[in-house]
Structure formats: C-alpha cells, structure tokens
Amino acid sequence: MSKASATDANVATAPVERQLDWLHTMLQIRFFEDECHRMFAQGLVRGSTHLCQGQEAVVVGACGAVSTVDKMLCTYRGHGAVIAKGAPLDRAFAEILGKADGLCGGKGGSMHLTDMTVGAVGSFAIVGGHLPIALGVALESQYNDRQEVTLCFFGDGSTNIGAFHEALNMASVWKLPVIFVCENNLYGEYSPLGTTTPIERLSTRAEAYGMPGLTIDGNDVEGVWRTVSEYAARARAGDGPVLIEALTYRQKGHSRSDPAKYRPSGELEAWLERDPITLLEAKLERLGVDRGRLDDMRSAAEHEVLDALERARSWDDPSPEQLEEDVYA
Amino acid sequence: MSKASATDANVATAPVERQLDWLHTMLQIRFFEDECHRMFAQGLVRGSTHLCQGQEAVVVGACGAVSTVDKMLCTYRGHGAVIAKGAPLDRAFAEILGKADGLCGGKGGSMHLTDMTVGAVGSFAIVGGHLPIALGVALESQYNDRQEVTLCFFGDGSTNIGAFHEALNMASVWKLPVIFVCENNLYGEYSPLGTTTPIERLSTRAEAYGMPGLTIDGNDVEGVWRTVSEYAARARAGDGPVLIEALTYRQKGHSRSDPAKYRPSGELEAWLERDPITLLEAKLERLGVDRGRLDDMRSAAEHEVLDALERARSWDDPSPEQLEEDVYA
Amino acid sequence: MSTVTFREALIRAMADALEEDERVFLFGEDVAAAGGSFKLTEGLLERFGPKRVRDTPISEQAIIGTAIGAAVMGLRPLAEIMFADFAAVCFDGIANEIPKYRYMTGGQVSMPITIRMCNGAGGGFGAQHSQSVENWFLNVPGLKLVVPATPADAYGLLRSAIRDPDPVLFFEHKALFNLKGELPDVPELVALGRAEVVRHGEHVTLVATQMMRHRALEAAEELAAAGVDAEVIDPRTLVPLDLETIAASVDRTGRLVVVQECPNSGSWGATLVARLVGERLEHFDAPPMLVGAVDTPIPYSGALEELWLPSVPRIVEQVKRTVSY
Amino acid sequence: MSTVTFREALIRAMADALEEDERVFLFGEDVAAAGGSFKLTEGLLERFGPKRVRDTPISEQAIIGTAIGAAVMGLRPLAEIMFADFAAVCFDGIANEIPKYRYMTGGQVSMPITIRMCNGAGGGFGAQHSQSVENWFLNVPGLKLVVPATPADAYGLLRSAIRDPDPVLFFEHKALFNLKGELPDVPELVALGRAEVVRHGEHVTLVATQMMRHRALEAAEELAAAGVDAEVIDPRTLVPLDLETIAASVDRTGRLVVVQECPNSGSWGATLVARLVGERLEHFDAPPMLVGAVDTPIPYSGALEELWLPSVPRIVEQVKRTVSY
Ligand SMILES: Cc1ncc(C[n+]2csc(CCOP(=O)(O)OP(=O)(O)O)c2C)c(N)n1
Ligand SMILES: Cc1ncc(C[n+]2csc(CCOP(=O)(O)OP(=O)(O)O)c2C)c(N)n1
Numbered sequence A, B: 001m002s003k004a005s006a007t008d009a010n011v012a013t014a015p016v017e018r019q020l021d022w023l024h025t026m027l028q029i030r031f032f033e034d035e036c037h038r039m040f041a042q043g044l045v046r047g048s049t050h051l052c053q054g055q056e057a058v059v060v061g062a063c064g065a066v067s068t069v070d071k072m073l074c075t076y077r078g079h080g081a082v083i084a085k086g087a088p089l090d091r092a093f094a095e096i097l098g099k100a101d102g103l104c105g106g107k108g109g110s111m112h113l114t115d116m117t118v119g120a121v122g123s124f125a126i127v128g129g130h131l132p133i134a135l136g137v138a139l140e141s142q143y144n145d146r147q148e149v150t151l152c153f154f155g156d157g158s159t160n161i162g163a164f165h166e167a168l169n170m171a172s173v174w175k176l177p178v179i180f181v182c183e184n185n186l187y188g189e190y191s192p193l194g195t196t197t198p199i200e201r202l203s204t205r206a207e208a209y210g211m212p213g214l215t216i217d218g219n220d221v222e223g224v225w226r227t228v229s230e231y232a233a234r235a236r237a238g239d240g241p242v243l244i245e246a247l248t249y250r251q252k253g254h255s256r257s258d259p260a261k262y263r264p265s266g267e268l269e270a271w272l273e274r275d276p277i278t279l280l281e282a283k284l285e286r287l288g289v290d291r292g293r294l295d296d297m298r299s300a301a302e303h304e305v306l307d308a309l310e311r312a313r314s315w316d317d318p319s320p321e322q323l324e325e326d327v328y329a
Numbered sequence C, D: 001m002s003t004v005t006f007r008e009a010l011i012r013a014m015a016d017a018l019e020e021d022e023r024v025f026l027f028g029e030d031v032a033a034a035g036g037s038f039k040l041t042e043g044l045l046e047r048f049g050p051k052r053v054r055d056t057p058i059s060e061q062a063i064i065g066t067a068i069g070a071a072v073m074g075l076r077p078l079a080e081i082m083f084a085d086f087a088a089v090c091f092d093g094i095a096n097e098i099p100k101y102r103y104m105t106g107g108q109v110s111m112p113i114t115i116r117m118c119n120g121a122g123g124g125f126g127a128q129h130s131q132s133v134e135n136w137f138l139n140v141p142g143l144k145l146v147v148p149a150t151p152a153d154a155y156g157l158l159r160s161a162i163r164d165p166d167p168v169l170f171f172e173h174k175a176l177f178n179l180k181g182e183l184p185d186v187p188e189l190v191a192l193g194r195a196e197v198v199r200h201g202e203h204v205t206l207v208a209t210q211m212m213r214h215r216a217l218e219a220a221e222e223l224a225a226a227g228v229d230a231e232v233i234d235p236r237t238l239v240p241l242d243l244e245t246i247a248a249s250v251d252r253t254g255r256l257v258v259v260q261e262c263p264n265s266g267s268w269g270a271t272l273v274a275r276l277v278g279e280r281l282e283h284f285d286a287p288p289m290l291v292g293a294v295d296t297p298i299p300y301s302g303a304l305e306e307l308w309l310p311s312v313p314r315i316v317e318q319v320k321r322t323v324s325y
C-alpha cells in the first residue's frame, strides 16, 4: 500500500508503552465523540458536529510523532486531532457546550477547537482554508531558526479546492516544514471520492509540486507514526514538505444529521473489522499485553471522558460582556 | 521535446496555402502589436498593454486547428489570440483606443478584447479567472450535443493559482471538451518560472487530473496546429480535456512599462533566432515558396494593419449615455 | 392552496423551473445524489436526471466559472453555494466577473445566472457559517440580491430569479427552512424589486428581511398592545430596491426603523437610510434608526449568539424610543 | 524636511518598519527582485535580504494564508496584493479568517497583519483593476481600513498599520503614486482613527479620501471664489472612523457632502450618513448628500471613465445645491 518511505533501511518499532499511550488517547477520543453524539441527539448543543470515529489512528499516530512545540492545524472533524495534540478534555467539551471556560471561550464551537498552549493552532471549517495558513505557521519556525514542523490535516474532498493547490506549491517553493496529511476517508460529505476526483491515489498530486507523496494505511497507528516521524525529520533538516495520504474510514455520517445511507452495503462492516482501536488492541495482545490491562485502560479512558464532561457541564455560560471582547487586540 | 502524441501514426502535414494563411495572420498580429506599442509610447491610449510578440505561433496554430463555431478564451496578453480567432483588426484597434465602435464599445480595453461573433468569448485579466469559465462554455456545447471544443489559453505563472486546479479537475471529472493551452513564455511578470514553480515541465501537472499532458514547441506553428487538431478531435469524441504546454518566449517586457532588464544576457537573442515568423518563412522557402511572395505578404499585412488603425482612429468616442448602458439586460 | 414549508416551496420552484425551460440546470456540491446538504434539492435528480441536476467537486471557483461560461453561451445555470459564507472562496467570479462581463463586452452577452446560497445566524453554526453576506455585494453594481422570508416569496422570487436575464444571488435563511405557509396550487411569480407591506400601520415604518421580518412583525404585534401602530415592510429584494414603497410609508409615518441581521457598517440598512435622507430629510420626524448586530463576528455560544442577533425586545425598545422622539 | 513622492514615502515607511522590527517581513508577487509592479518596494530586497523581502508565486490565497499563520505565531507580516481588486481571489482569507480568528479562539491569538494593495480608478485600467474595494469590507468587523491621500499620511499611517496589533488593509491609490509632499527628516507616525481637517470652513462639510480628497479641495477653492466656505475633512481611516471630528464639523456647518470614488450603495459614505443622522438629525440644515460614481462597473474608455468619477464640477454643483437648500 505504501510507496518507498524516506528511510526504508531504518524502520523503527515503537515500544509497547508508547503504543499503550496511543491506545489510551484513541480511546479517549472515541469516548469523547460518543458523548458528543449523545449530547447532540439530546439537543444539549447546537450547530453541527463532525465525528472522526474510525479515523483516530491518523491523528494519534501523526501527533505522536511530533512534540508539543510543533504545531498542528486540522478541520471541523478535528476533535481527535486536538485531543491527540494534548488539549484538555474538559475544556474541549466546554467549548462544544459553548461555555465561558471552553477552549475558545465558547466563541468557536465544535468546528473550531483551538489550544495554542499545546500547539493546536486551529480547527478550520471552510474547506481548504487552513492549508495556506499552515504555510505561515511553518514559515515562522523557519524564520526564527527553530527546527519545528507543522502538521496539517485535511480530507480527501479538500484536495479539489484551489487553496490546496496554492498551499502545496508555495510550501514546496519555500521548502517549508509542513507535513500535509490527507485523511482519505473515501467521502466528501455524501460524495464518494470517485465522483469528484479523476484519479485513484491522491498522493500522486504531490508530483505536481515536486514534493514526495505517499499513501499509507491510516488505520495502523504505528505505521502513521513511523511515516510522519521520518518526514518530520526530513522537514526539520530543511528538505521541505511532504504529502501523506492516509487511507481510513469515517464510521459515522458526515455530520450529526447524516445517516450515511449512500454507503454500498458491506462497506461499513468491512471497515469496522479494521477499526483502528481493535487493530491496535489485537496487536498489543500479540505483543504480550494482557487483555485485562487493555480492559482497564478502556474503562479508565471512559471515566476520564465522563468526568471531564461532568466538569464542563457545571461551568458557566459566557457573560454578556464577553460578546464584544476579542475582536481587536 | 514532445511526449507521444494522441495519434502518432498519423502525423499530418499542412498544405502550403494553409501555412501561408498562418503566416499572414502572424504578420498581422506582429504589426498590430507594433502599432499598439507605438500608440502607448505616444500616450494615445491609456492603462496597460501586454504584447504577445514572439508567441504568435501558439495562438495561430491553435486557433487554426478549430473553426469559428468553436470557442476561445484568452488572457490580457490576448491581442494575438483574438485576431487569430477572426476578430476584425479595426474594431480591435478601436477597442484599445476606447472608441464606441470598439469590439466592446470601448468599455473593455486592451486586456478584454471580446468578439462573440467569431467565438472569441473573452480576454481575462485576473490571472486564472477564465479557466473555470472555459468549463461552462464547453459544458454548453456538451449539454446541447454539439461537438464543439473550447480553447483556453493561459500563461505559465497562472498554473500556480487555485482556479487552475479547480478548473482542470472538474473539466476532467465532467470530460469537458476543453483544450487547455499553457503559453509557457518562461516568465510571470518579472519572475522566472523556476522561482515560483518547483517543477520543470508544467505539463506533468495534467497527471494530477487524470488527463493527458504534453509539452510542445510553441514557436512551430505547424506543430501546434497538429497537436491541437489531434486533441480537439479527441475532445469532440467525448474523451475530455488535455493540457498542452507550448514553449515559447515573450520578446517584449511584461507590459508597456517593463524594459525586461531581468533577462539573462543572450536569452532574448537566442529566442529571436527562433522567432516563429522567421521560422515559418524559412520553412516556406524550403517548401518552395519564393521570397518575393513572402515579402509581398508582409507588406500586405502591414498595410492592412495600418489601414485598420486609420479607420479606427477616425471613429467616435462613446457618448455619455453609453456610460450607464449594458449593466443589466 | 396548500400549506408547505419554505424548503418545499424552494424544491417546487426549482422543479417548475427545470420543467419549464430546458436551458435550466442545477448544480453544486451534493445537490444531486444526496438531495442537498439541507435537503433543499431532494428528488430533483430522480425527476430530471443527471444532465440537468449535477454534483460537483468541492470547487466553488469551478462552480461559479461554469455558471458564467454556460450563461454566456445561453444556458440558465442554477448554482448552489452551500453556505453563503463560502461566497468568499469564489468571490472573484461573483464580484469581478459576473456583474461586469456584460458591461465589459459592451453588451455582447447576458448573464442569466441564479446562485442560491444559505445565509443567516441563530443556529449555532459559528462565525463562518452564519453571515448575512448579501451585504458584501452592495457596492458591486450588476448583481441582483434576493432575500425571501416566506414560502410563497421563496417560490415566487426564485422562479423570477431563474427567468431573469441578469445575475441573481438568492439567499435562503437557514432558520426559515421549516417555516410553513400557504402556496396556491398554481403558485404565482413574485417580481423582483417589489416590496411587500406586511402590516399596515400609522406611527412608524419597520423595514426588515428574512428572519428579521418575522421578528419585526412579532415586535409590531407587541407594540400594538402598547398603542404603537407599526407598518412593517419587507423589501424582498435588496437590488433592485423598491424605494418608492418604503418612501411612501415613511412620508406617512415620519419614522423609520430598519431591523437587520448584520453589523450596521456597510449594511443595506445604512444604504437605505442614506438614500432616504438624501431625498426627503424633511419627512423625518425622528432620526431613522438601524437595529442591527454589534460589530463582532458571530459567536458560537447560544448565550452570546442570541445577544448578537436583534431580538424582539430590542426592536420594541428602539421603536418606542423612535415614536416618542 | 524634504519633498518626496507618495511612492518614496511608502518605500521609506517600509524600510523604517523593516529596520525597526525583526519580525516584520514583506512579501508578495514581484515585490523583491523586481522592486514591485508599481516600483513601490524598490531597493528593499537589496537592503534587507531575501529572508525579509520575498517574492511569491501568483497565489494570493497562499500569500494571505502565510500572513495569517505567521501573524498567529508572532511575526508581523506585511503582504502585498498588487491590485486591490485581486482581494477577490483571496477574499476568504481576508473576510472569513483574518478578522474572526482572534474572536473565534477567544482571544488566544492576535493578528498583526498589514496588507497593502493598490486601489482606485482614473488610469484606464478597466473594471477589474480600478475598484475602491475598501467598500467590500465595511460589513466585516475585525479589519481596519486605511486610505491615505498624501505622502506624509502614507508614511505615517503605514508605520502605524505595521505596528498595530490588529489586521489592517492599507490602500494605495494608483493616481497618487507620483504626488509630491513634504516629509520631515524624522517623519511622524499618524495614529489610526484620526481624521484630518484639511481646510477649515463654515458653510458646509466635505468628507473625502484619497484622490477625492484632492478633488474636494480643488472644489473648495473654486467654491471660495463663489463665496462658499467649505470645510474639507479627510478621515484617513475608514475603520476606525473618527466620527467625532466629522460630527463636530457638521454640527457647526449643518451641511454634509461626502465625495467618494465608488457607487453609493454599500459605500462608506452611506454608512457615515446613516450614523450621523441617527445620532444628530436635528443638526442637519440640508439633506446630507453623497457624490459618488454611477452604479456601473468602471469603463475603460477615457471619455467614460472621467464621467464615472466624481469630477470637480460635479462636486461644486452639489455643494452649491446643498448650501442653498
Ligand atoms: C469551501 C467549502 N465548501 C464546502 C463546504 C461544505 N463542506 C463541509 S465538509 C465538506 C466535505 C469535505 O470532505 P473531505 O475533505 O473529504 O473531509 P471529511 O469531511 O471527509 O473529513 C464540505 C463539502 C465547506 N465547509 N467549505
Ligand atoms: C489574481 C491575479 N494576481 C496577479 C495579477 C497580476 N499579474 C498580471 S499578469 C501576471 C503574470 C502572469 O504570468 P503568466 O501566467 O506566465 O502569463 P504571461 O503574462 O507570461 O503571459 C501577474 C502576476 C493578476 N492579474 N491577477
């Protein structure tokens, strides 16, 4: 599935403890979004929400390959990415609930979770809009001679918008340290990729920009981690950006109102068998971790999520004065 | 220089009379722009002007490969394209002079020559802006089952703007009969291609859209004609668009105010030796046309241009009532 | 006569237009197979087939460009830009090409394009999915701007927009999709440029569109109880604007309050006020007032979003101040 | 004190800003090696090197995106969008991202971006290279809009814009590049949000920016000969707007004429009038008037373009009508 990687000779294996960390984060994300789903169904929160269930390995593997000082930009389907980058669960919930102590003071919402303190520079809801922004984030570290990288997540459907093209081209010209990660979950809203895009492998678009492009299994967290680690090292060394297409699957509908009836029968089931959490648990068992420890981790993660939600729900709404704050500095 | 063409087995040669027609049009364009240059220098016309001198073979070869019912869109550097498509010289001059009987009633100007009666659907001055428009023009013929094609010219620098990407992708998805012709004249304004574009051959960008892409000699009018003919036939047959990169050279500066000092020394001289008119004249001599006939054609073309200009200059400015006309239908 | 939702009225209008004129085709992101992100195009693919009803990639510039090229060649494109805020990613086509093409070519082409888009706040969609972007286009001559508030207007104005030889931006307010209203069995077209006097009154003229029309009407009923008799006018189209109907009302009441779902700077209300005072200053017995949103982006939190939007109490309060001026 | 052109003042301001603050960097199409399409950045690459002064591909969305990301991380991007009309191809970044980012993140970031762009008509550049696009942004809270008319203001306002922690759109009028004026050897900064009373007068207040300020002043001199004493005010920045200075003048003269290089619908002048009449209707002795362009795209032909632009005679005529009202 994957093309030759940057440093094939030197394929790392992640230590088990590290893989357990990933599992923990993936479980937190999964439970976090279960609660989001429930809150929306109950009418507790408004607007729209876009779950990344099934895609957790991409963001956890990629964010796991970089550090807190590195930066990350993602989409409205970004709960997972922002949590993987280190944002606190309670303030993330609080933001979705529109609370004053939400990550963005309740002004952003589900589609715009941002936590600058952990390098989660923004979640963006205008398709493609953040790819050019990633350039500036990466430029700042290049400008100030810090060897940081910028992760930039986006969907398969987003590769057809103009901003994608301009961003990848200029990132390449300026050799900016951006890791472009395309989360190819087969659909853009309700449209299967094949109806909107005349090529099979999105990673081939990298050639148009003279940058490496590769396609990997997005449900294999270790594989994602390994690839991003390699290209992050390359970017830190000044050799510029990469386009990584991570093949994965959106287990839920596009947004809360979508029952996803357009899926061919059997497709969901096949992908559920390749659920990234199931895959990782099975692998860890093979590596000798016993089932009990995995079960404990699962219930710990669930409790952390439920506790965080309870805290968040007890917090206050923004006060009226906050309406006019934060427009100008 | 060129990749495999669509129908290599079947390489046509153009009859000499046809080639003489091309020469005639190329000479008209050359003289037309000599006069534009002069008028700007004399302050007779305003705004800006962008000459295509040195690039005449691209537009004459391409427009020569299609018919009047086919459509054409070009850029602000479009005098040549519009004349090649069949617009009258006098009304083209009149437009540049801002006259009431200019092609656009004096409301468009040098950058926006349009003559719907000959399929010159527009000249566009916002880089990339017309590529999406070409889709709609082509769609109409597809929609109404006419086997027409749409020629769409643009520069090398324009391949870095978002509209390029969206247009080529959707043209491919919908298999629209568009011939995308990139006039690669080595510069976008004052920037050499290599400083803005991280790849050598722009035609490789076609792969990102699943369409054929090829690079040809843009100073060989017959070669351009042959390639466009082949791909126009393919498009008429319903097989969709193509990206043709025509290598050529802008003999003048970007616009009237540009002395083009940024050129490496010797570059202009080398390209002047490959001037498309000189090349075609030499070839016709080899094919047996005698020099006298070529000289006659040259002075005929010059006189046609000068006569047209004289007519245009005698025409009236728009009247004040025309200011508020043509906003709504 | 039957009761339909705003959504049903829109679908009916599109179906009737597609039926009436072979040159009309509908396209946009997920408008065909999925029946639209807001289910505003449901059933149209099934009924008219894939030539007339088309899905596109996520490529708004390509969508608008396609509309332009097709219109120039004589088709009647009906394009959807899902959220009106996304007009920003194809703004060049909408502001620089569409409204100028006819003019710049000296009238060689016409531009019978309709672009439907969903505007409006109140749903918790946040700063980039809730704007009243019709205001972005006020300074761009050559576009018509349509802002319906009821199912009958949605139907009648959309039909007129599609038949119109000029480009029309047609705004569908997200808060109104499920609003019910009457539609005749053979529904009527509503001409562009004709305001509706929604409520007759003597003391003050309220002007409002879309969701704010309904709030203004609610305010007027409350005010009636307090003895203030407000006239409520819905312009229905901002360009062309039926200044005569509004001016005639103001000449009678001497008082004007515009209610609008946007900051006041650069708003259609400001333009309306400037035009009216320029022509008929002496008819005003009180300063003409704008009840708009505060000068901030639209907040996500429900608590703040309701404060951002002009509310019925704020309208009532302003009208009381204006009539007692 | 020395005499400089508007162009020289701009170059000086950029050089001083680059000198003063390492975080400032200048970028755009052909701003570095070529010194700018209008020669507005000449010599800066040579002086500050390729890290601080950068050429970009023809990719306005990438330019604006780069500005946003760099600003969020603490740099002070100074971006050039060649013709202001091209703001349309990166409108999403300018209208949806820049002015909302701080708000949507609850104040986690600031946005110290300056975007320079050339606006204005009169040069025969046609409908898509001549617009006063500052009007497109009036309804977008979160942006500051700067419109200088003299070399000293160009210098002083550009320095203030670059130092400002908020995003500023800085408009450079093409007709003014060669305008000469005085600049002190150590030139002063001009604060954003402070109008200049360019000419004192008693009978009527004229408000105008950029090229129209100069035409208004010319009109005022002509009017003086006819016994009409006009005050001329240049707001210099449209956001923030120095309403106090203008209001104080109108309270004195009782008469207002706004002169603007754009259609009146959706214009800054309309916003100004709506705000003033809302607050101080009783101070007006005559209807406040807008002298703007007709509601058409900008024609290429010189004969028509001069008609499109507000001319000195048209200003004089309107002022005479207003003072004799
Ligand atoms: C410019 C723009 N156009 C359309 C939309 C509406 N929209 C939101 S998500 C989406 C699909 C994006 O698909 P993809 O990039 O594959 O991401 P995914 O949702 O699958 O993660 C669309 C069309 C938008 N937000 N922005
Ligand atoms: C969107 C946009 N950005 C910038 C410009 C200014 N501009 C006009 S021509 C040009 C260079 C275009 O280069 P290329 O596409 O190679 O065409 P050429 O002029 O060489 O024919 C630029 C940057 C523009 N017109 N539109």
Ligand SMILES: [Mg+2]
Pocket (backbone or CB within 6 Å): A155, A156, A157, A183, A184, A185, A186, A187, A188, A189
């Ligand atoms: Mg997807």
Ligand SMILES: [Mg+2]
Pocket (backbone or CB within 6 Å): B155, B156, B157, B183, B184, B185, B186, B187, B188, B189
């Ligand atoms: Mg070029």
